[in-house]
Amino acid sequence: MIEVAVVWLVILCSAALSVPIAVYAIECLAGSLPSRRERVPDRRIRPAIAVLVPAHDEEAGISETLANIRSQLAVGDRLVVVADNCRDQTAALARAAGAEVVERRDEERRGKGYALDTGIRHLAEAPPAIVLIVDADCQFGPGAIDHLAGAAAATGRPIQARNLMLAPKGAGLNLSVAEFAFLVKNHVRPLGLYRLGLPCQVTGTGTAFPWEVLGHAKLANANIVEDVKMGLELAYAGHPPQFCEKALVTSFFPYSNEGAETQRRRWENGHLALIRSALRSLFYPKTYRGVNYLAMTLDIIVPPLTLLAGVAVAMLLVSGAISLAGLGATAFWISMANVALLLAATFIAWAVHGRVALPARTLVGVPAYILAKFARYPRALLHRSNDGWVRTDRTRPEES
Structure with missing residues (x-):
């Protein structure tokens, strides 16, 4: 009985993870299509x-x-x-x-x-x-x-x-x-x-x-x-x-x-707080009264990229273990599809937009970085973001 409950829990978690991954993939694929040239606006006709x-x-x-x-x-x-x-x-x-x-x-x-x-x-x-x-x-x-x-x-x-x-x-x-x-x-x-x-x-x-x-x-x-x-x-x-x-x-x-650590912690805590709020709003009728509000809510529930990748891989490993134990492969195939879609969308976004920011020679070190980053998130999930204006330290090395 417990085994069946665990299997269904993993299936539901894998299916739930498909939602932010699908949103992420659709956005990345649409954003990587060829751009059309736009006219440069004339400041003489814009308002003050x-x-x-x-x-x-x-x-x-x-x-x-x-x-x-x-x-x-x-x-x-x-x-x-x-x-x-x-x-x-x-x-x-x-x-x-x-x-x-x-x-x-x-x-x-x-x-x-x-x-x-x-x-x-x-x-x-x-x-x-x-x-x-x-x-x-x-x-x-x-x-x-x-x-x-x-x-x-x-x-x-x-x-x-x-x-x-x-x-x-x-x-x-x-x-x-x-x-x-x-x-x-x-x-x-x-x-x-x-x-x-x-x-x-x-x-x-x-x-x-x-x-x-x-x-x-x-x-x-x-x-x-x-x-x-x-x-x-x-x-x-x-x-x-x-x-x-x-x-x-x-x-x-x-x-x-x-400075980097302070900024990272504030952003991640803030982003996770937003995700919690957006997930709750999915149960409110007002969220479904207009496509614009719904689209923005779905966009918010997409976690930071490193967290999304870490969770997707973790679900793949857990569901793979369940499959090897002979308890069913449904969650494994859902998780496999999630990881494949996430990798494909991210690779396309990198190939079209990101090769300057993240050169190909550095890609070999990315998995280790994601693993180290993923380990920090449990604390952030339980931590409430601080209010107030905390200035980030931007001092250059030669100024210190």
């Missing part, structure tokens, strides 16, 4: 915009970020920096760079969301047609602001740029794999959704919002996963975010091991 930059102790890089933004602004555009609980020269450097600066002091309510809410209330005195939000450590690619503003004005929807994180020069395998995983999550999969006519997630930086849409956004909070939740709420309100591949925004992974 405001670029909003929330910043917390960013004196090391704020000047470079603002110079990059100003190089793409047109006459009538505004650049606003919210210096949130800063203890350094962020505000002074932003003023010197020609930005409007709003200084916020509130030690009890700390978080990027509160900074954004302050910035929006500042802009409300003379509302722009479009608001672009970008983090203080990011750089726009050529023409990105025009692409974002033009698309937001044309569609009346939030527009999400291609938000990539790059490994520093000379980084090891860990950051190369992380860069590839980030590329799949923030480029390949959103592009696939776009080609399928579906919305994408809001990633927290490089996003353009029509002013009237911001009225539906709940910004004043300290939760690190509220960007994604905001995207879901906007989709439910009839304003689903849309991906814009031509608009690129980049930043670098932390140089220090401590």
